[in-house]
Amino acid sequence: MAFSLLNTSLPMHADRPGPRAAALVARDQKVFAPCMGRVYPFVMERGSGCDVWDVDGTRYLDFNAGIAVVSAGHTHPRIVRAIQEQAARFIHMAATDFYNEPMVTLGEKLVATMPVEHEWQVFLANSGTEAIEAAIKLARYATGRQGIIAFFGGFHGRSYGALSLTASKPVQRRGYFPLVPGTFHAFYANPYRPPLGVEPSRVAEACLAYIEDTLFRTVAPPRDIAAIVVEPIQGEGGYVVPAPGFLCGLRRLCDQYGILLILDEVQSGVGRTGTMWAFEQECPSDASGACTVCGRAQFIGCIPDILVTAKGLGGGVPIGAIVARKGWTSLWEPGSHGNTFGGNALACVAANEVLDLVRHELAANAARVGTYLMQGLRNLQQRYEVIGDVRGRGLMIGVELVMDRETREPARVLAQRVMDESFRCGLLILTCGASTIRLCPPLVLTEAQVDEGLAIFETALRASL
Incomplete structure (x- = not known):
């Protein structure tokens, strides 16, 4: 699978966070306990599908879905409509x-x-x-x-x-x-x-x-x-x-x-x-x-x-x-x-829509697009020795980074760098384990978005080495 390193849809290495995001992070740090370990200063303003925008209007491609939560994508119209209609009837009993x-x-x-x-x-x-x-x-x-x-x-x-x-x-x-x-x-x-x-x-x-x-x-x-x-x-x-x-x-x-x-x-x-x-x-x-x-x-x-x-x-x-x-x-x-x-009624109507969407289309899409994403990652693995393992099923994929393929020593610092650099380049990812990049995008992900995400990921990986 071929994909271009040039990505004109996202500003590479833009100033992130912007001024509004930086100000909100400062406000947050004054009032919230520090036990939550935020990984980078992304401040969400809105989202649609696999795209999200921060409060400064900068677009990102979301490959973490709120830690595998936003399964049907951000603001899916069926889920939004179900919540709105239920809220007009009653919210909780x-x-x-x-x-x-x-x-x-x-x-x-x-x-x-x-x-x-x-x-x-x-x-x-x-x-x-x-x-x-x-x-x-x-x-x-x-x-x-x-x-x-x-x-x-x-x-x-x-x-x-x-x-x-x-x-x-x-x-x-x-x-x-x-x-x-x-x-x-x-x-x-x-x-x-x-x-x-x-x-x-x-x-x-x-x-x-x-x-x-x-x-x-x-x-x-x-x-x-x-x-x-x-x-x-x-x-x-x-x-x-x-x-x-x-x-x-x-x-x-x-x-x-x-x-x-x-x-x-x-x-x-x-x-x-x-x-x-x-x-x-x-x-x-x-x-x-x-x-x-x-x-x-x-x-x-x-x-x-x-x-x-x-x-x-x-x-x-x-x-x-x-x-x-x-x-x-x-x-x-x-x-x-x-x-x-x-x-809770709002939670239940949302879940009812999610289960219908998953049963009729999203599980199949996760299987198909996940295979496409896995293929692209394994192509990268052939070119970058630091990628020790690519594993997963559907759209639950881990990319484990190592110092050496023989010893398999975890590349902890590199994984953090790749995550940070991906954020700067417009891709939201997280890590897990000792040095694994966690990819769990919304299940509405398309092959075109896979190509875009892989291009950003490779750029971030190169910049981190």
């Missing part, structure tokens, strides 16, 4: 105590996205963190067990239960101990950086064996483990796609020991990877449709007990949810969990 149609419709649509082998029920929250907390509470409540296993490199949120599972960066946990007891961490099957000293071809097998042969036999008796919580693709940990067979291997372990499998699809779900849920692509199947690892029919090996979603579900409006097997939710007695804002 506590769903903990009462009912509303947008909420019921959303529950029906979420259930319809799940495999038909089981009955499903929904609990609505306001964020991914809150949805993770609900999943933990349900798992403990339904099983009568307390232990939870999560994974190194994982990110599940910042409230105490979710933070206890999170293990991606020390700064996220520093100063908050003791965290929730009964939490254990295992190794994620990262084929680019295999843990436990094994070859990439054996990483899934080794990581599963570590859980069963080490954790279960030393510090985490399986009879006390309520759930295993895992991201089908790690987000903050570096956009890591696990080795084939890892997820269905976890399903096998859970079935064997009576443990619930919780899939955290907060970042990977709602069409981001080219299917509604990332787990739909995880079980490798042969010509007969049987999984080549667990031998069972396609999807059966990977179906979660509880699925957690948020981010892209609301298209920019705060919302989170769990979708869980009815056999577990039926044990949750009235009053055992709830919240004030879950089921």
